Amino acid sequence: MTVSQAITSRRSMRAFKPDPISRETLLQILRDASYSPSWANSQPWEVFVAEGEALKRIKAGYADCYAKAVRANTDIPRPAEWTEAAKKRQQGLHPDMVRDCGDAVQQFGALNQRMFDAPAVIFLCKDKILSIPWALYDIGAFSQTLMLSALEHGLGTIPAATSIHYPEVLRRELKLPENLEIVIGIAIGYVDETNAINNFRSARSPIEETVRFCD
Template sequence: MNPASTIEEAMATRRSCRAFLPTPVPRAQVERLLALASSSASNSNSQPWQVHVLTGAAKRALTADLLCAYDEGRRAVGEFAYQPAADSWPEPFRSRRRRFGEGLYSETLGLAADDTAGRSGHHRRNYDFFGAPVGLVLTVSRAPLQGALIDAGLFLQGLMLSARGAGLHTCAQASFIDYHPVLRRHLTIPDDHLVVCGIALGYADDDHRLGGYRTSREPVESFVTFYDSAAVTHQAEPV
């Protein structure tokens, strides 16, 4: 896909890409994207993020170790996780998550709900960064508490939009949280850091059957409340 020429176009064309071409991304370009993302806002300019970039043999070694851990069921469930377990999401988030899964696995990949092997096979692709030539792992210091996750999210969005400006695509992958012990064996992650996500970075394979998959968005009126002076009534507090 062509580079996004405006912020609006970058926002509109950004998606979670799950099929990449093997086309290399030069290190200088990755460094430029990370420099742009580092201009993101953070609480008191704390900049609590760190990024670990993997290519070539280093990426292959991590992928092999992650797949081994996945196949052996060595998930670090509940450890240092910032999101609920799969069966603990409350509504309306549970339904949205279910619709996402149906759209991806059933409608796009044609995998039935009881096709455990097929669905597991697709999920394994997470740990090869969906074939992207560049894999990144984003971590954040726990010292600023939960506010650091907001800062990490701003950095992540900045990176994804900057990638679109360069004609690249990304996929933020929370699946890496479950295998943070494996990541720590391969990467120099400070003890006080939380794994936020993995990030696949590269050129999209638009001919792949996942190339056309898009998720829906809730309409503005479902999550926004507008206030104006005519609609607000102020009452004096009782003395």
């Protein structure tokens, strides 16, 4: 598989088999991710991998919050506003999902709430003193490298804002130090090929629409 093939075949997966991932494989993927570029080689990522009983406790904590309709309150807030172009692309997401997944799309919310039944969720954090956006840029690069390496290891992934909906549950169960804030959770596992939710192929705008060559 070439790098280009890996990049274009990666897709977010939303249903996983329960099979565990070996510690060695997870470490190899995370080691690959650590080769991502970062501001002055600062490597701002702090990684917490939730598996087994810890992940069960996190899911139970989340289920409790959802049952009580607790408002999601992620450490990294959403933008107050989106551009018109971004809004248009976001609006295409649901119809495209219905087109590709049919009735399975009805599981979308429940699968998000259960962290897609993944056997592991990798939570990427950063120190709160890194208040400038560069650390987020670096963690984005780390995420993509991680997801491409996972693909090479036969694993699917999805970065999900829903996985960090309740930071206080994560703080408690992952014993997160106070100085850290949670940037994103990436669910990882062997893909459940039988679930049609994984048929989704998200659209891309023609690259010519966003690239300007200036010579």
